[in-house]
Amino acid sequence: MSDAGEEAIVRRWRDLLACYSTVSCALDRALQDAHGIGMSEFEALDRLVDATCEQRRMHDLAGDMYLSQSALSRTVARLERAGLVERTMCADDRRAISVTLTEAGRERHAQARRTQRAVLAEHLVPEPVPVRANA
Amino acid sequence: MSDAGEEAIVRRWRDLLACYSTVSCALDRALQDAHGIGMSEFEALDRLVDATCEQRRMHDLAGDMYLSQSALSRTVARLERAGLVERTMCADDRRAISVTLTEAGRERHAQARRTQRAVLAEHLVPEPVPVRANA
DNA sequence: CGAAGTTACATGCACATGCATTCAATGTCC
DNA sequence: GGACATTGAATGCATGTGCATGTAACTTCG
Numbered sequence: 595m596s597d598a599g600e601e602a603i604v605r606r607w608r609d610l611l612a613c614y615s616t617v618s619c620a621l622d623r624a625l626q627d628a629h630g631i632g633m634s635e636f637e638a639l640d641r642l643v644d645a646t647c648e649q650r651r652m653h654d655l656a657g658d659m660y661l662s663q664s665a666l667s668r669t670v671a672r673l674e675r676a677g678l679v680e681r682t683m684c685a686d687d688r689r690a691i692s693v694t695l696t697e698a699g700r701e702r703h704a705q706a707r708r709t710q711r712a713v714l715a716e717h718l719v720p721e722p723v724p725v726r727a728n729a
Numbered sequence: 730m731s732d733a734g735e736e737a738i739v740r741r742w743r744d745l746l747a748c749y750s751t752v753s754c755a756l757d758r759a760l761q762d763a764h765g766i767g768m769s770e771f772e773a774l775d776r777l778v779d780a781t782c783e784q785r786r787m788h789d790l791a792g793d794m795y796l797s798q799s800a801l802s803r804t805v806a807r808l809e810r811a812g813l814v815e816r817t818m819c820a821d822d823r824r825a826i827s828v829t830l831t832e833a834g835r836e837r838h839a840q841a842r843r844t845q846r847a848v849l850a851e852h853l854v855p856e857p858v859p860v861r862a863n864a
Numbered sequence: 865c866g867a868a869g870t871t872a873c874a875t876g877c878a879c880a881t882g883c884a885t886t887c888a889a890t891g892t893c894c
Numbered sequence: 895g896g897a898c899a900t901t902g903a904a905t906g907c908a909t910g911t912g913c914a915t916g917t918a919a920c921t922t923c924g
Contacts, residue, residue, distance in 0.1 A: 600846055600850070603846070603849045603850055603853050603854075604845075604846070604849060606849075606853050606854075607752070607849050607853060610745070610748060610749060610752070610853075611749070611753075611795065612795070613745060614745055614746070614749040615795035617742065617745070618746075632910085634910085634911095651872085652872070652873065653871085653872060653873085660746060660747070660750035660751075661911085661912095662911070662912050662913080663872085663873075663874095663912095664873090664874075664875080664911075664912065664913080664914095665910075665911055665912070666873095667873060667874055667875085668874090668875090668910075668911085669910090671874090684872095687871090687872080687919075687920075688918085688919060688920085689871065689872040689873070689918065689919045689920065690871090690872060690873080690919095691872080691873065710739075711735055711738070711739070714738045714739060714741075714742050715735070715738055718738050718741050718742060718745075719738075719741075767880085769880080769881095786902085787902070787903065788901090788902060788903085796881085796882095797881070797882050797883080798882095798902085798903075798904095799881075799882065799883080799884095799903090799904075799905080800880070800881050800882070801903095802903060802904055802905085803880075803881085803904090803905090804880090806904090807880095819902095822889075822890075822901090822902080823888085823889060823890085824888065824889045824890070824901065824902045824903070825889095825901095825902060825903080826902075826903065
């Protein structure tokens with residue numbers, strides 16, 4: 595790798611860091627202020643809405659999110675405490691937990707989604723970009 | 730904003746999140762394992778090396794990094810405890826603190842930088858990208 | 865069936881972070 | 895000069911995170 599290439603990559607990383615910091619900070623703050631949930635909570639609700647059945651097992655949910663298993667466990671616990679999801683035992687595998695959106699969860703997500711879109715629109719431009727070389 | 734535009738932005742955000750999570754996690758782990766410092770510590774050392782005098786006031790340092798004032802204060806405290814920087818009072822403003830690289834700090838940074846470059850090269854492609862629309 | 869290994873989730877713990885506050889030094893205005 | 899506001903940095907506190915571990919349920923293999 596040439597020095598020029600290295601420097602380009604470092605610049606790229608700094609841009610990425612700057613962009614992520616700005617957006618995630620603004621997003622977290624906006625969601626917290628307007629809806630009382632953080633970014634992780636919103637992401638979790640979002641995955642549940644995306645799921646056709648609005649019901650996912652913890653393990654599947656964890657696979658979609660950039661959170662450790664323990665962090666997800668606590669995130670879902672917070673959502674349950676807030677009445678936005680319900681945790682129920684899986685009939686077919688009694689180790690697993692099914693997470694289901696409640697009506698309140700659906701509504702909260704719908705409202706928070708508007709905030710999210712607004713914040714993202716304010717900070718990002720739409721062109722899609724292949725940022726990652728390797729997973 | 731059209732729905733298509735909104736979706737493009739959300740896709741963009743997800744890509745950004747994915748990329749940031751992957752890279753920052755790998756980077757933090759590599760730096761911690763190989764050199765005993767985290768990403769924030771490395772960033773701070775990096776700013777100090779960039780500075781021609783290798784000496785910055787806390788306030789200036791904070792401006793360059795995506796850390797709160799208190800987080801920077803503790804980051805520098807960790808670096809000082811590790812013997813990588815020194816904190817000295819500013820003569821001209823006795824509220825301010827000057828942060829200076831030690832010889833050990835310079836060496837540690839030089840080594841850590843190789844690790845950083847390697848991790849970034851592994852995960853990022855070099856093309857620069859205008860990710861942010863607004864600060 | 866029964867023992868050993870694996871999987872799904874929860875939890876104790878350590879730690880980094882942000883917010884609010886504190887404290888000292890500096891600046892401002894009269 | 896003296897009162898009040900502002901600034902630079904440190905710290906108490908609450909919180910979110912990851913790692914290691916614990917526990918129950920499932921699986922495999924004899």
